Amino acid sequence: MKKALLHLNHALIKSLIQKDDVVVDMTCGNGYDTEFLASLTTKVYTFDIQLSALKKTKEKLTKYTNIDYIHDSFEQVSKYVDFANMYVFNLGYLPGGDKTITTKKEITLKTIKSLHQNIQLGSHIIIMAYIGHDEGHNEYLMLHDYLKAQKDYQIYETKALHHDLAPVLMWIQKKDS
Ligand SMILES: C[S@@+](CC[C@H](N)C(=O)[O-])C[C@H]1O[C@@H](n2cnc3c(N)ncnc32)[C@H](O)[C@@H]1O
Numbered sequence: 001m002k003k004a005l006l007h008l009n010h011a012l013i014k015s016l017i018q019k020d021d022v023v024v025d026m027t028c029g030n031g032y033d034t035e036f037l038a039s040l041t042t043k044v045y046t047f048d049i050q051l052s053a054l055k056k057t058k059e060k061l062t063k064y065t066n067i068d069y070i071h072d073s074f075e076q077v078s079k080y081v082d083f084a085n086m087y088v089f090n091l092g093y094l095p096g097g098d099k100t101i102t103t104k105k106e107i108t109l110k111t112i113k114s115l116h117q118n119i120q121l122g123s124h125i126i127i128m129a130y131i132g133h134d135e136g137h138n139e140y141l142m143l144h145d146y147l148k149a150q151k152d153y154q155i156y157e158t159k160a161l162h163h164d165l166a167p168v169l170m171w172i173q174k175k176d177s
Contacts (some may be wrong), residue, residue, distance in 0.1 A: 005167050008158070009128055010036055012171060013072065013088065015039055016124055026074040026111075027103065029094045031057030037088065038064040047074045050096045050101060050167035053094060078118075078157050085123050087115055091139060092130040107138035112143060116150065116172060125172040132165040140168055 013036070017023060025034045028048040034057055037044045044067045048054050054069045057115050061067060070080050077087070089112075093102035098163045115125055129140040147170065154173045160166035 002167055004120050005128070005160070005169055007157075009126065009169050012169075013037070013086070013126060014040060015163055017086055021090065022081070022083060023086040024077060024081055024084045026077065026087055026089045026097065028057050028069070029053055029090065029093065030096075031060055033045075033088055034059055034067060035064070042066055044068070045070060045077075045084070047072060047077065048071050050094065050097070050135050053097070075105065076113070076115075077111070083120065083123075087119075087123075087125045089127040090123070091128060092133070092136050099133075102133075102135055103139060105135065105142050109140055109142045109146060112172075113146065116147075116153065119172050119174055123174060125170075127170040129168045131168060143170065 010098055017040055019042060022043045023037045023041050025037055025044060025046040028034050028046040028065045030053065034044060034046040038061065044112050046054070046057070047070045049072070054071055058069050064111065091103045093107060112125065121126065127143065129143065130136040131140045144157070154175055156171045157168060159168045
């Protein structure tokens with residue numbers, strides 16, 4: 001289930017971004033999304049609060065010279081990145097890592113709110129939310145409630161129909177009319 005949605009997520013990202021776009025991986029983790037983004041665009045910023053995740057990813061992705069690794073929380077993104085065509089969130093905890101180091105609902109909501117209010121026309125926010133654990137479920141519900149109330153943006157959500165705890169993919173795009 002997760003694999004199918006990740007596939008959809010990457011297919012969506014690939015269809016939206018151009019070679020010279022600037023993109024931000026808000027949660028570097030094991031670097032799979034960072035690598036995917038770096039293979040598609042000219043500039044990638046990747047954030048994580050875990051230095052070890054950034055270090056491992058950097059060691060793995062030596063062939064890419066277009067990645068800036070930023071050891072900070074994604075809520076600080078505007079300190080480092082003036083503009084991006086896309087912001088990619090893969091929420092939750094690092095697979096195979098410490099499950100207590102997970103994205104936190106208040107920080108995630110605050111960051112999404114700020115991006116949502118400040119992104120330029122045509123920019124995108126992509127979010128993979130994992131609802132199979134309590135913090136992730138509450139995080140998703142907070143985001144969902146906030147985004148549902150935002151009528152001036154195109155906002156989409158998709159999940160597996162027959163699996164209640166399957167991850168949810170969200171896509172926010174600022175309308176151009
Ligand atoms: C599900 S993993 C990301 C998976 C990753 N995109 C990949 O392709 O392997 C979530 C990551 O978010 C990081 N994280 C949690 N809170 C964060 C925050 N406030 N800012 C940046 N990263 C955060 C965790 O340390 C963890 O590595």
